[in-house]
Amino acid sequence: MRTDGFTAPYQRLTRPLVREDGELRPASWEEALDRAAEGFARNVRRHGPNTFGMLSCARATNEMNYVAQKFTRAVIGTNNVDSCNRTCHAPSVAGLSAAFGSGGGTSSYQEVEDTDLIILWGGNPRFAHPIFFQHVLKGVHNGARLFVVDPRRTSSAAWADRWLGLNVGTDIPLAHAIGREIIHAGLTNDTFISRGTSGFDEYRALVEPWTLAAAEAETGVPAEAIRELAHAYARAERAQLCWTLGITEHHNATDNVRALINLSLLTGHVGRYGSGLNPLRGQNNVQGGGDMGAIPNRLTGFQDILDTEARQRFEAAWGQPIQPRHGMTLTQMFEAMDEGELRALYVIGENPVQSEPETEKTTRRLRSLDHLVVQDIFLTRTAEMADVVLPASASWCESDGTFTNSERRVQLVRKALDPPPGARDDIHILCDLANRLGRDWSYPTAEEVWDELRALSPMHRGMSYQRLAELHGIQWPCYSEDTLEPSYLHARLWEEDPARRGEPAAFGLVGHSPPVDLLDDDYPFRLTTGRRLDDYNTGVQTSGFSSPLRRGELLDISPEDAAALGVRDGETVRVSSRRGSVLVPVSVSRSMRPGLVFMTFHFPDQVDTQLLTLDATDPIAGTAEYKAAAVRIERLADGSATDAAAGAERTGAGAAAPRALPART
Ligand SMILES: Nc1nc2c(c(=O)[nH]1)N[C@H]1C(S)=C(S)[C@@H](COP(=O)(O)OP(=O)(O)OC[C@H]3O[C@@H](n4cnc5c(=O)[nH]c(N)nc54)[C@H](O)[C@@H]3O)O[C@H]1N2
Numbered sequence: 001m002r003t004d005g006f007t008a009p010y011q012r013l014t015r016p017l018v019r020e021d022g023e024l025r026p027a028s029w030e031e032a033l034d035r036a037a038e039g040f041a042r043n044v045r046r047h048g049p050n051t052f053g054m055l056s057c058a059r060a061t062n063e064m065n066y067v068a069q070k071f072t073r074a075v076i077g078t079n080n081v082d083s084c085n086r087t088c089h090a091p092s093v094a095g096l097s098a099a100f101g102s103g104g105g106t107s108s109y110q111e112v113e114d115t116d117l118i119i120l121w122g123g124n125p126r127f128a129h130p131i132f133f134q135h136v137l138k139g140v141h142n143g144a145r146l147f148v149v150d151p152r153r154t155s156s157a158a159w160a161d162r163w164l165g166l167n168v169g170t171d172i173p174l175a176h177a178i179g180r181e182i183i184h185a186g187l188t189n190d191t192f193i194s195r196g197t198s199g200f201d202e203y204r205a206l207v208e209p210w211t212l213a214a215a216e217a218e219t220g221v222p223a224e225a226i227r228e229l230a231h232a233y234a235r236a237e238r239a240q241l242c243w244t245l246g247i248t249e250h251h252n253a254t255d256n257v258r259a260l261i262n263l264s265l266l267t268g269h270v271g272r273y274g275s276g277l278n279p280l281r282g283q284n285n286v287q288g289g290g291d292m293g294a295i296p297n298r299l300t301g302f303q304d305i306l307d308t309e310a311r312q313r314f315e316a317a318w319g320q321p322i323q324p325r326h327g328m329t330l331t332q333m334f335e336a337m338d339e340g341e342l343r344a345l346y347v348i349g350e351n352p353v354q355s356e357p358e359t360e361k362t363t364r365r366l367r368s369l370d371h372l373v374v375q376d377i378f379l380t381r382t383a384e385m386a387d388v389v390l391p392a393s394a395s396w397c398e399s400d401g402t403f404t405n406s407e408r409r410v411q412l413v414r415k416a417l418d419p420p421p422g423a424r425d426d427i428h429i430l431c432d433l434a435n436r437l438g439r440d441w442s443y444p445t446a447e448e449v450w451d452e453l454r455a456l457s458p459m460h461r462g463m464s465y466q467r468l469a470e471l472h473g474i475q476w477p478c479y480s481e482d483t484l485e486p487s488y489l490h491a492r493l494w495e496e497d498p499a500r501r502g503e504p505a506a507f508g509l510v511g512h513s514p515p516v517d518l519l520d521d522d523y524p525f526r527l528t529t530g531r532r533l534d535d536y537n538t539g540v541q542t543s544g545f546s547s548p549l550r551r552g553e554l555l556d557i558s559p560e561d562a563a564a565l566g567v568r569d570g571e572t573v574r575v576s577s578r579r580g581s582v583l584v585p586v587s588v589s590r591s592m593r594p595g596l597v598f599m600t601f602h603f604p605d606q607v608d609t610q611l612l613t614l615d616a617t618d619p620i621a622g623t624a625e626y627k628a629a630a631v632r633i634e635r636l637a638d639g640s641a642t643d644a645a646a647g648a649e650r651t652g653a654g655a656a657a658p659r660a661l662p663a664r665t
Pocket residue numbers: 088121122123124125127128129149150151152154166167168169170171244245246247281282283528529530531532533534535536537627
């Protein structure tokens with residue numbers, strides 16, 4: 001039951017639902033599973049397996065994600081499987097893979113405590129990664145300097161030695177200017193550059209125009225602060241560069257990631273203890289979901305679907321052929337709905353109606369599907385659109401299994417709570433459907449699933465449940481049951497012997513590309529969206545409790561802009577982008593720089609932020625530019641100065657009206 005006062009109550013699902021005459025009605029498990037399976041079978045028969053898509057749950061266990069991608073590949077016969085990794089760190093995986101051949105963060109949390117310098121670039125871990133932030137604070141306590149690069153003076157920045165408040169979308173000029181300064185000051189690590197990298201000369205030429213003055217003009221960061229960060233990073237014995245969505249939720253996000261990696265290549269801050277590159281992953285198991293192969297281009301253990309040998313091993317184990325082609329990303333699946341090329345969607349634990357940009361487009365696309373099955377623990381807005389809703393019971397505290405965190409550590413969890421009666425385990429639901437589609441799957445325990453996949457995935461092979469329990473988790477790679485690898489990756493790049501070094505890490509030759517949604521006289525404010533401490537994503541999982549800190553959706557604005565617009569704290573304003581508009585109370589905040597405003601997407605039933613965002617996406621990773629919309633802010637015509645509490649009156653253009661169930665027959 002939701003009690004936050006900003007949204008209608010969500011119910012924990014305990015009974016399957018099926019659509020009849022346009023309405024969802026309760027059904028037995030038998031009927032719901034039959035309907036779900038028949039819809040998928042009909043779709044494959046009529047239109048082929050590649051018109052099916054699976055969105056797998058980044059909050060659920062590794063085991064469940066393994067079974068979800070196996071279902072997609074071995075039962076339906078397509079590689080169209082993806083997850084919310086697409087909306088957050090897919091560019092980190094793409095950028096790290098392009099440079100190093102592997103998409104994981106390179107360090108461990110312990111190393112963040114044992115380092116001399118920590119840079120938090122485009123991330124606010126005080127709110128979004130509080131456990132990791134404890135390690136950062138221990139590092140600071142142990143003497144590390146802390147730099148924060150963020151347009152907002154975040155609560156993480158409150159702990160920093162230096163905050164670099166840059167203009168949204170100017171990370172590449174800033175990184176290039178830091179690189180240039182390191183080169184001009186003679187602070188490069190020449191041993192590492194010559195042994196471990198390629199493309200340095202081209203990189204030097206590329207960054208040459210980004211003088212401190214040019215970068216100051218573009219980024220808004222004072223030249224002196226850029227210089228200070230450059231010198232501190234290059235001179236530090238050990239340094240950790242951590243980034244998050246401020247880097248990855250842009251139309252050129254993979255380039256952003258490459259620009260940051262370049263700095264570690266210049267200085268040798270990778271491949272050794274205490275120095276590294278850390279994308280702080282989003283959902284609790286988004287790292288694991290990708291590692292399990294719930295992505296369209298990789299099998300379990302990050303093995304390329306185009307690698308014939310790898311594919312044959314899985315085909316032999318599963319007894320089914322696997323298509324030798326990359327499937328569609330989540331982004332491509334939604335685009336393909338426009339053309340009728342994606343017609344059946346199976347959503348396990350995602351809420352795209354409220355997490356995708358441009359709500360109208362998302363709902364129109366979902367409505368165009370022939371068959372939508374949603375398996376969730378709550379009746380989400382996405383579930384309300386489904387033909388069949390399957391109540392899952394596998395929320396993290398209700399199941400056995402493993403999760404993988406941002407430092408690549410696989411950890412064992414044990415069931416702590418009984419699921420509500422009527423719900424079924426995610427894995428068992430997948431088995432029920434597989435069996436209705438002609439397979440003969442048993443109902444495995446989590447450990448049996450894990451043992452099946454570790455036989456197929458070299459990087460997980462040495463992690464038995466027993467060992468995971470004894471060692472309190474193990475970082476991948478772990479190739480055998482009697483070995484452990486170092487806590488950091490890519491030590492090979494430091495080897496003197498070229499044969500042992502392998503492929504060098506290439507500098508990324510990337511240029512600056514400003515945000516797609518341009519500022520002009522009509523839309524003069526830069527809106528960036530993100531998170532607050534007490535709420536989680538689309539709010540489905542966090543709205544069931546009340547807290548004095550939670551005030552619903554707000555528009556954070558600088559005191560200067562508030563004064564210029566003549567709006568007071570708590571007053572409701574209209575915020576419009578080129579796509580839509582919402583009504584939202586303002587919060588005047590010193591964390592904001594003039595010209596910049598901030599909203600979350602935590603209260604979509606109160607204020608639908610996704611009416612403002614746009615779906616310009618990174619061409620390599622498919623991630624949307626959630627971090628940069630252009631907006632206009634208007635006082636309401638009647639000058640009504642509703643206070644913050646009245647924000648809950650749920651006024652809102654398009655946002656506030658109670659959503660009628662979309663007609664999908
Ligand atoms: N409390 C809480 N924790 C969460 C979540 C949650 O909803 N609530 N969600 C989880 C998920 S799914 C994820 S992916 C992570 C996300 O974790 P974070 O990425 O840390 O969270 P965000 O608030 O989305 O964005 C981070 C910062 O990017 C900054 N930023 C915006 N534009 C730019 C830019 O152009 N350049 C730079 N350098 N910075 C910019 C914003 O000001 C913001 O402070 O959090 C996870 N943890």
